[in-house]
Amino acid sequence: MINKLSGWDDTIVALSTASGAGAIAVVRITGSNTFQIIESLFPSKKLSTQATHTVHVGMLAENGINIDEVVLAIFKGKKSYTGEDTIEISCHGSMYIQQQIIAACVRKGARVAKAGEFTQRAFLNGKLDLTQAEAVADIIAANSQKAQQIALNQLRGGFANQLKTLREELVTFAALIELELDFSEEDVEFVDRKKLIENIVDIENEVRPLIESFKIGNAIKNGIPVAIVGKPNAGKSTLLNTILNEDRAIVSNIAGTTRDTIEDTIQIDGVQYCFIDTAGLRTTTNEIELVGVAKAKQKITEAQIVLLVCDVAEPIDDVILQYKNLALTTEQKCIIVLNKLDAISKCDAYDIEEAIATLSKQKCIAISAKSKTHIDKLMALIVSQAELSLSTENTIITNARHYNELQQTLISLTEIRTALSNNLSGDLISVDIKKALMHISALTGNIEHDKDILGTIFGKFCIGK
Amino acid sequence: MINKLSGWDDTIVALSTASGAGAIAVVRITGSNTFQIIESLFPSKKLSTQATHTVHVGMLAENGINIDEVVLAIFKGKKSYTGEDTIEISCHGSMYIQQQIIAACVRKGARVAKAGEFTQRAFLNGKLDLTQAEAVADIIAANSQKAQQIALNQLRGGFANQLKTLREELVTFAALIELELDFSEEDVEFVDRKKLIENIVDIENEVRPLIESFKIGNAIKNGIPVAIVGKPNAGKSTLLNTILNEDRAIVSNIAGTTRDTIEDTIQIDGVQYCFIDTAGLRTTTNEIELVGVAKAKQKITEAQIVLLVCDVAEPIDDVILQYKNLALTTEQKCIIVLNKLDAISKCDAYDIEEAIATLSKQKCIAISAKSKTHIDKLMALIVSQAELSLSTENTIITNARHYNELQQTLISLTEIRTALSNNLSGDLISVDIKKALMHISALTGNIEHDKDILGTIFGKFCIGK
Numbered sequence: 060m061i062n063k064l065s066g067w068d069d070t071i072v073a074l075s076t077a078s079g080a081g082a083i084a085v086v087r088i089t090g091s092n093t094f095q096i097i098e099s100l101f102p103s104k105k106l107s108t109q110a111t112h113t114v115h116v117g118m119l120a121e122n123g124i125n126i127d128e129v130v131l132a133i134f135k136g137k138k139s140y141t142g143e144d145t146i147e148i149s150c151h152g153s154m155y156i157q158q159q160i161i162a163a164c165v166r167k168g169a170r171v172a173k174a175g176e177f178t179q180r181a182f183l184n185g186k187l188d189l190t191q192a193e194a195v196a197d198i199i200a201a202n203s204q205k206a207q208q209i210a211l212n213q214l215r216g217g218f219a220n221q222l223k224t225l226r227e228e229l230v231t232f233a234a235l236i237e238l239e240l241d242f243s244e245e246d247v248e249f250v251d252r253k254k255l256i257e258n259i260v261d262i263e264n265e266v267r268p269l270i271e272s273f274k275i276g277n278a279i280k281n282g283i284p285v286a287i288v289g290k291p292n293a294g295k296s297t298l299l300n301t302i303l304n305e306d307r308a309i310v311s312n313i314a315g316t317t318r319d320t321i322e323d324t325i326q327i328d329g330v331q332y333c334f335i336d337t338a339g340l341r342t343t344t345n346e347i348e349l350v351g352v353a354k355a356k357q358k359i360t361e362a363q364i365v366l367l368v369c370d371v372a373e374p375i376d377d378v379i380l381q382y383k384n385l386a387l388t389t390e391q392k393c394i395i396v397l398n399k400l401d402a403i404s405k406c407d408a409y410d411i412e413e414a415i416a417t418l419s420k421q422k423c424i425a426i427s428a429k430s431k432t433h434i435d436k437l438m439a440l441i442v443s444q445a446e447l448s449l450s451t452e453n454t455i456i457t458n459a460r461h462y463n464e465l466q467q468t469l470i471s472l473t474e475i476r477t478a479l480s481n482n483l484s485g486d487l488i489s490v491d492i493k494k495a496l497m498h499i500s501a502l503t504g505n506i507e508h509d510k511d512i513l514g515t516i517f518g519k520f521c522i523g524k
Numbered sequence: 525m526i527n528k529l530s531g532w533d534d535t536i537v538a539l540s541t542a543s544g545a546g547a548i549a550v551v552r553i554t555g556s557n558t559f560q561i562i563e564s565l566f567p568s569k570k571l572s573t574q575a576t577h578t579v580h581v582g583m584l585a586e587n588g589i590n591i592d593e594v595v596l597a598i599f600k601g602k603k604s605y606t607g608e609d610t611i612e613i614s615c616h617g618s619m620y621i622q623q624q625i626i627a628a629c630v631r632k633g634a635r636v637a638k639a640g641e642f643t644q645r646a647f648l649n650g651k652l653d654l655t656q657a658e659a660v661a662d663i664i665a666a667n668s669q670k671a672q673q674i675a676l677n678q679l680r681g682g683f684a685n686q687l688k689t690l691r692e693e694l695v696t697f698a699a700l701i702e703l704e705l706d707f708s709e710e711d712v713e714f715v716d717r718k719k720l721i722e723n724i725v726d727i728e729n730e731v732r733p734l735i736e737s738f739k740i741g742n743a744i745k746n747g748i749p750v751a752i753v754g755k756p757n758a759g760k761s762t763l764l765n766t767i768l769n770e771d772r773a774i775v776s777n778i779a780g781t782t783r784d785t786i787e788d789t790i791q792i793d794g795v796q797y798c799f800i801d802t803a804g805l806r807t808t809t810n811e812i813e814l815v816g817v818a819k820a821k822q823k824i825t826e827a828q829i830v831l832l833v834c835d836v837a838e839p840i841d842d843v844i845l846q847y848k849n850l851a852l853t854t855e856q857k858c859i860i861v862l863n864k865l866d867a868i869s870k871c872d873a874y875d876i877e878e879a880i881a882t883l884s885k886q887k888c889i890a891i892s893a894k895s896k897t898h899i900d901k902l903m904a905l906i907v908s909q910a911e912l913s914l915s916t917e918n919t920i921i922t923n924a925r926h927y928n929e930l931q932q933t934l935i936s937l938t939e940i941r942t943a944l945s946n947n948l949s950g951d952l953i954s955v956d957i958k959k960a961l962m963h964i965s966a967l968t969g970n971i972e973h974d975k976d977i978l979g980t981i982f983g984k985f986c987i988g989k
Contacts, residue, residue, distance in 0.1 A: 081542030082989030114577040114597050151663045198616045524547030
C-alpha cells in the first residue's frame with residue numbers, strides 16, 4: 060500500500076457515536092501520539108503497558124480537574140481499526156462531557172478528525188481496500204436488510220477479491236502482449252491472437268455481470284421507486300394508504316384531492332420500496348392542480364415500476380389508452396391495477412377475466428383498495444416486477460463510482476478485442492490494457508492515491524468514522 | 525443491600541448511545557443470560573471463557589445471516605457497571621443495525637430495558653447508593669463545569685459518605701435513647717440529657733449547611749436567572765447583545781421594540797447564567813406590548829439577579845423610584861446599571877460618582893452597552909452577586925428530593941431537641957429519631973425499597989443508562 064498523502068501522521072480525535080445526549084458516548088482517538096495524549100489525561104494507570112484489546116475504568120482529568128469517569132478500550136497498532144494506536148473513550152453521554160474530552164485531547168496535541176478520516180487511515184494503512192472502505196459508509200447508510208447484506212459482503216472483501224482476480228488476469232494478459240512487443244521486430248508472433256481474444260472475452264464476461272448488477276444494487280441501496288398513477292378518483296390515495304397500512308394521504312370523493320406527490324417507503328422481503336402517490340392525470344384549469352399533474356408526469360418518468368390505477372368498471376379501451384399515454388420506456392415496468400372491485404357485482408361488471416386476458420401482455424390485477432382485496436397478490440406482483448432475482452450471494456455493486464470505473468474497464472476491453480481482431484500491433488494494444496488496468500486499480504485504490512479522489516470518497520462519511 | 529424488587533433477574537438490552545445514525549453505536553446487554561444470548565449470536569468465539577475487561581472483534585449473526593461486524597467489550601459479574609454480566613456491543617452506527625441487534629437479542633431471550641434500568645441494577649446490586657445513582661443522571665444532564673463537578677463528586681460518593689456518617693451518629697444516638705428507654709421504669713437516667721441535646725445540635729449543624737447548599741446547587745445545576753429590566757429605550761436589548769456578544773435581540777430607537785422575553789445563556793467561571801431581556805416597563809395601550817410588560821413582571825419575580833437598566837442621564841430620584849417599584853424580595857439581588865455612558869460628556873452629565881454614592885446601598889455601576897465600556901466590571905459584579913462563594917470541594921446538593929429529605933430530617937432533629945429540652949420520655953423521642961433515620965436512609969436508598977419511589981427516580985433517566 061502506497062502512503063503518499065501528507066498530513067496523516069498526526070493524532071486525530073472525534074465523537075464516534077451519534078451527536079446528542081445519550082446514556083454513553085464514545086470519543087475515538089487514533090495516531091502515533093494516542094497513548095501519550097490519553098496517559099496525560101488518565102493518571103490512574105500506565106496505558107501503554109497494558110495489553111491490546113483490554114478495557115480500563117478510571118477518571119479522566121486535566122490538570123487536576125476531573126472530566127469524567129470513563130471506560131477506555133485500547134487497540135494497539137496494526138490490531139486496531141485504523142492500523143494505528145487507537146483508544147475508544149466511553150464517557151457519560153452529555154454533550155458537555157463529549158466536548159470537554161475532545162477539547163482536552165486537542166489541548167494535549169490531537170487534531171479534530173475530518174469526516175471519514177478514521178476509515179481513510181484504515182485504507183492508507185492497508186487495513187481495507189477502497190471498495191471495503193466505501194462499504195463502511197454504505198453499512199452506516201443501509202436501511203434495509205438486503206442493502207446491509209450487500210454492504211457487509213463488500214466490507215468483508217467479496218468484491219475486492221473478485222477485482223483482485225480480474226486484475227491478475229489483466230496483468231497476465233499484459234505480460235503476454237509485452238512479450239509479443241519485445242519480439243515484434245523479429246516478426247515472431249509468440250502468442251496466438253485467437254487465444255488472446257478468447258482471454259479478453261472471458262474477462263469481459265466477468266465484468267459485464269458486475270455492471271449489470273448495478274441496476275439491482277442501486278435499487279436495493281436507494282429503494283425502488285413505484286409511482287401510483289391514474290385518472291382522478293381512481294382510488295390512488297386509498298391504494299397508497301392500504302399499502303402503507305396507515306392514513307398517509309388525504310382521501311375524498313372529490314376528484315383532484317391529491318396535489319402534492321406523497322411519498323413513503325416500506326420494506327418487502329428486506330428491500331425498500333418507495334411508493335409515490337401522484338395527482339390524478341386530467342386536463343384541468345386549476346393552477347395548483349396543474350402543477351400537481353406536471354409533477355405526477357415527472358414522477359412517472361423517474362419510476363422503476365408504475366401502478367396504473369383504473370376503475371374496474373371502465374371500458375377496456377380506455378384503460379389501454381391510458382396505458383399508452385404513459386409512454387413508458389422499455390426499462391420501466393407497469394402493473395395495471397383494476398380497482399374498486401368492491402363496488403361492482405358479478406352481473407353488472409364487464410368480464411374482469413376478459414379484461415385481464417386482453418391486457419395480458421401487461422401485468423394486470425383486479426383489486427379493491429377500499430376493502431383490501433387482493434392487496435397481497437398486488438404486492439407479490441410488484442416484487443416480481445422489481446426483478447431482484449439475483450441472489451445477494453453474487454457480488455452486487457451499489458456504488459456509482461464502481462459502476463463508472465467498470466464501464467470504462469469494459470470499454471477498454473472491447474477496444475483491446477477489436478484491436479486484436481484487426482491485427483493491430485502490440486504497442487497499440489498495450490495502451491488499452493493499461494487503461495483497463497488503471498480503471499480496475501482505481502476501484503480498489505491500488506494505485507498512487509489522488510488526494511482529490513480520496514477527499515471526495517471519504518468526505519461522504521460521517522465524522523468519527 | 526436489600527433486593528426485594530421482583531422482575532430484575534432477567535436480561536435487559538438497550539441502545540446506550542444517542543439515538544440517530546453515527547459512525548458507531550453501542551448496544552448494552554446485562555443480566556444473568558448475557559453470555560448465553562450473545563454467544564448464540566457470535567459464532568467465532570466462546571465469550572464466557574474470555575477474561576473480563578477484554579475486547580473481541582467478530583461477526584454478529586443470527587441463524588446464519590450476518591448482522592454486523594462488531595466489537596464486543598466483556599464485563600463479568602461484580603466487575604461490571606451493573607454488577608451483573610454485561611457486554612457492550614459496538615456496531616456500525618446505522619439505525620437499521622442498532623434495531624437489528626436489539627431485536628436479535630430480544631429473540632434470544634433478552635428484554636428491552638426501561639429508562640434508567642442499568643443504573644437501577646447497579647443500585648440494587650450495591651454498586652452505587654441512591655445518591656450516586658442520581659448523580660449519573662445529573663452528569664448526563666450537566667451543561668456547565670461546576671454542575672458537572674458537583675455531579676461527579678456525588679457519583680464518587682462524597683455526599684454518600686457524609687450521609688453514612690450522619691446515619692451512624694443518629695444510630696448511636698438512638699441506641700443511647702433506647703438504653704434510657706429500657707431502664708426508664710427504674711427511673712434511672714443513664715444518659716445526660718444535656719449531653720444528648722449537644723449531640724443533636726451537632727447533627728443539626730451538619731445537616732443545615734447541606735440544606736443551605738441547595739440554593740447554590742440548584743442555581744449551578746439549572747443556571748442562574750438574570751432579568752434585564754428597565755424603562756423602554758434604556759438599552760436593555762443592546763446590553764443583552766453586548767453580554768452575549770451576538771445580535772440576539774432586535775435593537776431600535778423605537779421604545780417598545782422588544783415584546784417577547786428573549787433568553788440566552790452564557791457560562792462564566794464554569795457556571796451557567798440565563799440572561800432574560802424583557803419588554804420595557806411603561807404604561808401602554810398597545811395590547812401586544814401590554815402582554816410583554818406583564819411577562820417582564822413575571823420574569824422579575826423569577827429572577828435571582830435583576831439588572832435594572834437606567835439612562836445615566838436620568839435624575840437619581842427616578843432611578844430610586846424605579847428600583848422601589850421592582851418590589852424585589854430580600855432573596856433577590858439587584859444591580860443598578862447606569863447605561864449610555866457613551867452619550868454624555870463630563871460637563872453635561874450629573875455627577876455619576878454622586879449617583880453611585882447615593883445608590884451605595886445597592887450595587888451600582890455606570891456602563892455603556894453600546895461602546896462596551898465597563899462590561900467586564902458588570903460581569904464581575906454579577907458573579908459576586910450570584911454568591912457562589914462555596915467551594916465545590918464542599919458537598920453541594922442539587923437534587924430537590926435530597927433537599928426535601930434533608931429538610932424533613934432537620935424538622936425531626938428539632939423535634940428531638942425540643943422533646944429533650946421538655947424532658948419528654950424516651951419512647952416519645954425514639955419516634956422522632958426513627959423519622960430522622962428514615963429520611964436519611966431514604967436518601968441513600970438504605971431501606972426497604974419502595975417500588976414507586978425507585979420507579980420515579982430511575983424513570984427520569986434516559987434509556988440505556
